[in-house]
Amino acid sequence: MRTGGSLVVESLAALGADTVFGEPGQHALGIFQALAGSGLRYAGFRTELNAGFAAAGFACATGRPAPLLVSTGPGALISLAALQEAASASIPVVVIGSQVPSAGLGGARRGFLHELPDQRACVAQVVKSAGTARHPSQIPSAIARAWEVALTPPHGPVYVEIPQDVLLAEVDVPPVTGLTATPQLPAPRPELIRAAAADLDRAQRPVILAGGGVVRAGAEDALLELAEKLRAPVATTFGAKGAFPWLHPLSARSWLEDQHTTDFLTDADVLLVVGSGLGELSSNYHTFRPRGRVIQIEADPGKLEANLPALGVHADARLALAELASAVSAREPDGAAEARVDELLTKIRHRLDGQDLGTERALVEAIRAALPDAAPSFWDMTILAYWAWSAFDARVSGAMQSAQGAGGLGYGFPAALGAAVALGDQRPVLAVSGDGGAMYGISELATARQLGLNATWLIVDDGGYGILREYMTDAFGATFGTELARPDFVALAESFGVPARRSTPEDLERDLAAALAEPGPNVVVLQANPRMFAPTHLPG
Known part of the structure; x- marks a missing residue:
């Protein structure tokens, strides 16, 4: 029936x-x-x-x-x-x-x-x-x-x-076979492309801020072409990790919570924002006040000029960037834009050097070194994720995902399992959680085991809600409700039949690489208490 x-x-x-x-x-x-x-x-x-x-x-x-x-x-x-x-x-x-x-x-x-x-x-x-x-x-x-x-x-x-x-209800109709669903891509209006191209051609210090819409539209090639024609530095939002090559001479990377990057974007005489609504995180908690012309390309009409006045172009990022890349004039490389990017990154590096954060920076580097380039990672709302937003080289567009859209806990492990369902044995998947967020997904260790999913779960055990601990300490001088009793995560994972091991900051690269190389689910528990780099602006 x-x-x-x-x-x-x-x-x-x-x-x-x-x-x-x-x-x-x-x-x-x-x-x-x-x-x-x-x-x-x-x-x-x-x-x-x-x-x-x-x-x-x-x-x-x-x-x-x-x-x-x-x-x-x-x-x-x-x-x-x-x-x-x-x-x-x-x-x-x-x-x-x-x-x-x-x-x-x-x-x-x-x-x-x-x-x-x-x-x-x-x-x-x-x-x-x-x-x-x-x-x-x-x-x-x-x-x-x-x-x-x-x-x-x-x-x-x-x-x-x-x-x-x-x-x-019983049905007596032929099996469904002829369904189609064709998404409607908003194309940019020609007069807006002409106006945007004219602004960019006149600009002395153009800068591009690429958002997650670039990744979703598959607009990476068009972004690279446009940036190189304009000799325009490119910064990426946290949702656009990997959309622009991290080590490209024009890559301003994604240190959006650093005042030096905010100042860099502010100083652009024309700022092209593509695939971003310039929300709280992308605007350094709404402290960004551009002095030059802003052009915003956005597929969601509700986000156009929602936070800043701009030449608003309602369009799919790939379609709009491709047309812009064809419309602008190519500039001769003179090294000026690359020098400005190098100066920015040097300032950020010196700022970090003065904060005694060698352990935290080494943890991000260890994860990057252990993770194969094409392997996706999914990050919960934990201190290492806040670091990764700014400091992690995703290497492949869309390969780093986090819960920064709505910011809820519990995202990392189940989202990684979903990716592992899609990828099978093609490549491993990494999830990163704190001990607080990990408790949301503990039951899915059974799912990972039952489905034989090729996912490694890195649990950073710092005994509580680490980022809230820091926010409360900075704001009020003390914490409340942030310290947590937690299980022995290694023993708990093993009770589900999932291999697990404890690690230290010194051994993380080795232990994580070994776990990622093993088939099926795996857990690595890192007992560490990482700190955030001093934020320029606290939320709220």
Whole structure:
């Protein structure tokens, strides 16, 4: 018997999906029964929160939407933090949520298990769009539309809910095969490209700030071409790690929380911001006040000029940068821009040299040395992630991902597992968490073991919420609520059948490289208390 659940599975397969993330629920059993007889791979996680983070990791690793199945009521609500991260970081996830039977929709209080007055409204506050399929015949079109919207810039999560009776209803229609979903890429208006090119050609000190939209659009080649034609230094936001070669003479890297970089961007007579909304982190906590002309290329119209006045160009980053690269005049290299970049990086290095942070810098270097160039890494909200935002050479575009979109804890390990599902044995995946954030994902050690995922988890055990400890100490002179009891992470991992080892700052490179070289899941516990470099501006 084919059911509405069969139409869900067939629709996903017709759109090119090969993997589905989620967790079973009573109202979703029609989908899971259909999954059992399909060719789709099911990656089941222990909570909907972690399944959501894993779906985001899969989408980051593949560039394709990740299907996520969430159950009704509590299951849907638990997933919201992961969906907020996907929305904030523009990650395409297609969420299919089960619902109570149709009789319980529309606010009726029928007393169904997991019933919410308006589940779709709860999720709609977080996702890009939300809809309901009320009849089996609506399912293929609803999922195809969700797929298309998730991939249309700005990318993001899209939610479709389907009542239990619709999922279980018998259907007598041919299998779904002819679905298509074509994302709509916003093209730049020609007059805006001409105006932007004229501004850039007149500029004496042009600078480019590249954001995560460059990575999502696949605009790295166009960015490099434009920068080299203009002889323009390029700084990258934390969401654009690897979008521009770290060691390129024009690379101003990503020290966005350092006042020297803020001053460097401020001094540009024309600043081209592409794929960034200039939010809190990208603007050094809104302290950035450019003195020159700002040109902003952004696929999300809601972010255009949201924080600074600019020549706003609503466009896909790849399309706009390619047209700009063709429109501007090539400059003869005279070494001036490279000298300015070298001066900036020297100032930053000297500032760090004066803060006695050799251990912290060595930890970042050890992780970089141990991690193969093409291996992706996923970082939780921990002090080493804050360091990595500025100091880590991602080497491959999009190879470093973190929870800096929404900033929630618990992202690193499940997101890495999602990427490991996508990559299989092609290359290892690294997750980095603090001991506080690690507790969110401990249950997924069982998932990693069950699925045999090639992921290594580095847990930095400093006995508490390290970054909050520093913020509170700086602001109030004392801490409260930041110190944590924690388990023996090595013994705990081994109880799941996952190999684990303890490491020290001196041995981290060796131990991490060994773990990454072993097949299957692995845990490395680093007992250290890293400090942040002195921030120029504290949040809040």
